[in-house]
Amino acid sequence: MPRRERNKFVKRGQILNLKIEDYAFGGKGIARLKNEHGEFVVFVPNTLPGQLVKAQVKKSSKKYAECKLIDVLQSSPDEVEMPYQDIPGAPYIKLPIDLQHKYKKESTLSLFKKIGKVDNIEDYFDAFISSPNVFHYRNKMEYGFSAIGYDKTKQTDVDEFTLGFKRRGTWWMGENLEKDSGLFDEAVETHLKTIRHYCEKTGLPPWHAPRKTGFFRYLVVRKSHKTSALLFNLVTTSHDLSKFDLTAFAEFLVSLFGDRLAGLLHTINDEIGDRTIATSGSIKLVYGKDKIVEELLGLQFEISMKSFFQTNPKSAEKLYSKVVDYALEDREAVDNSVVLDLFCGTGTIGQIIASKANNTKIIGVDIVASAIEDAKKNAQRNGIEGLQFYAADVGKFLTEHPQYKNNIKTIILDPARAGITPKTLKKIINLNAKRLVYVSCNPATQARDIEQLGHANYKIKKLSLVDQFPHTAHIETVVLLERR
Numbered sequence: 001m002p003r004r005e006r007n008k009f010v011k012r013g014q015i016l017n018l019k020i021e022d023y024a025f026g027g028k029g030i031a032r033l034k035n036e037h038g039e040f041v042v043f044v045p046n047t048l049p050g051q052l053v054k055a056q057v058k059k060s061s062k063k064y065a066e067c068k069l070i071d072v073l074q075s076s077p078d079e080v081e082m083p084y085q086d087i088p089g090a091p092y093i094k095l096p097i098d099l100q101h102k103y104k105k106e107s108t109l110s111l112f113k114k115i116g117k118v119d120n121i122e123d124y125f126d127a128f129i130s131s132p133n134v135f136h137y138r139n140k141m142e143y144g145f146s147a148i149g150y151d152k153t154k155q156t157d158v159d160e161f162t163l164g165f166k167r168r169g170t171w172w173m174g175e176n177l178e179k180d181s182g183l184f185d186e187a188v189e190t191h192l193k194t195i196r197h198y199c200e201k202t203g204l205p206p207w208h209a210p211r212k213t214g215f216f217r218y219l220v221v222r223k224s225h226k227t228s229a230l231l232f233n234l235v236t237t238s239h240d241l242s243k244f245d246l247t248a249f250a251e252f253l254v255s256l257f258g259d260r261l262a263g264l265l266h267t268i269n270d271e272i273g274d275r276t277i278a279t280s281g282s283i284k285l286v287y288g289k290d291k292i293v294e295e296l297l298g299l300q301f302e303i304s305m306k307s308f309f310q311t312n313p314k315s316a317e318k319l320y321s322k323v324v325d326y327a328l329e330d331r332e333a334v335d336n337s338v339v340l341d342l343f344c345g346t347g348t349i350g351q352i353i354a355s356k357a358n359n360t361k362i363i364g365v366d367i368v369a370s371a372i373e374d375a376k377k378n379a380q381r382n383g384i385e386g387l388q389f390y391a392a393d394v395g396k397f398l399t400e401h402p403q404y405k406n407n408i409k410t411i412i413l414d415p416a417r418a419g420i421t422p423k424t425l426k427k428i429i430n431l432n433a434k435r436l437v438y439v440s441c442n443p444a445t446q447a448r449d450i451e452q453l454g455h456a457n458y459k460i461k462k463l464s465l466v467d468q469f470p471h472t473a474h475i476e477t478v479v480l481l482e483r484r
């Protein structure tokens with residue numbers, strides 16, 4: 001054994017049984033090991049205080065180790081029975097929602113203290129906004145086909161046609177979704193096993209991840225919470241396609257969902273990478289329409305299979321209302337002026353502000369051209385004027401448009417999980433805006449950026465947390481910053 005490994009408290013690859021005692025940001029359970037040298041901390045994602053878990057060490061240093069969860073050996077006394085199937089995407093579903101909120105709030109605020117260096121963050125805390133629907137809140141789900149399943153009794157891999165999600169912690173094994181997971185549409189998930197039986201009966205093979213062969217790959221479903229319409233996308237390889245009757249599959253879906261079925265798309269994806277997004281490849285409409293319409297705060301949005309749209313629309317309404325409240329709190333900094341909506345996606349926030357403010361011009365910028373196209377169409381559809389959208393990298397856009405420097409009072413920021421790059425953040429600071437409303441789906445990178453903004457005299461005025469994804473570790477934050 002190498003010397004470095006010998007000196008460590010635990011070794012990489014080692015299997016440990018751990019009692020989880022605490023909860024760290026991002027859904028990491030904390031266990032503590034003790035020996036004559038003192039205490040050693042072990043993090044295990046997707047676990048919660050009170051559980052006894054089996055985990056494997058992935059990374060080990062002198063002070064702590066990071067593990068991968070293998071199995072929950074004993075539930076936490078806080079957990080309650082649920083009528084739903086346990087899936088990797090909802091590791092905390094058995095924890096009462098109030099406790100989930102408590103863990104999310106405490107761990108997020110402590111992150112702002114540690115990374116953001118805001119010791120008195122509690123003083124700025126405004127609201128914890130719960131999701132209006134705690135269950136069945138999602139509007140999109142990606143189910144995967146697999147040729148390898150898991151035999152629970154024998155605790156081993158088996159050759160099996162599965163449709164559902166990956167087995168927790170594995171990339172090669174699938175697990176059937178036999179009933180409602182409590183996250184997406186109840187009827188779709190109740191019927192998923194019927195869809196699986198239909199596909200299995202064709203005799204065509206599901207995807208075999210290690211061999212990278214097979215026909216059936218994914219079934220993606222989008223739902224409009226406004227109209228209940230369902231849009232399906234069946235992803236297969238091209239091999240054996242002539243043996244599969246797509247029209248008959250569409251008719252079968254109609255027999256299950258009736259007029260809820262808005263459309264069926266078929267995607268051919270022959271790429272071998274299993275991590276390929278399920279909607280990449282050549283896409284063709286088989287039945288109905290390729291779009292569904294969703295409503296948010298009274299505005300209508302057309303959503304295609306590929307376009308980004310908030311996954312929990314009812315909660316997104318709450319999130320957007322908070323963003324708009326913060327922005328409109330100082331009308332003088334919004335009315336009769338230009339507001340930048342940076343990382344605007346499909347332009348939702350900008351449209352809501354434009355519909356409520358007086359004579360405000362919104363400039364939306366996003367790097368994804370199709371999102372900008374959708375943003376333009378949506379603004380037109382809603383009859384909202386005063387919006388201009390640009391498909392560009394925010395950093396490049398700001399370099400190419402120096403006219404905004406010293407001319408902007410309010411900026412909306414809603415970057416992706418990685419946060420804002422230091423170079424772009426500098427350009428945003430140089431705009432010299434009075435107020436920033438910074439929305440984030442990853443408070444860890446937001447806290448990092450807020451530390452930098454602090455050096456440029458932007459101070460937090462208010463902070464709200466929005467629980468967009470109950471039963472997961474995710475939390476969305478809205479922070480209002482003002483320049484002193």
Ligand SMILES: C[S@@+](CC[C@H](N)C(=O)[O-])C[C@H]1O[C@@H](n2cnc3c(N)ncnc32)[C@H](O)[C@@H]1O
Binds near residue numbers: 346348392395415
């Ligand atoms: C969280 S989403 C924003 C969602 C948007 N506010 C909405 O409600 O539809 C983050 C967005 O940042 C965009 N993005 C990522 N990197 C970018 C960059 N360098 N420049 C511009 N946009 C970027 C992504 O395309 C994505 O739409």
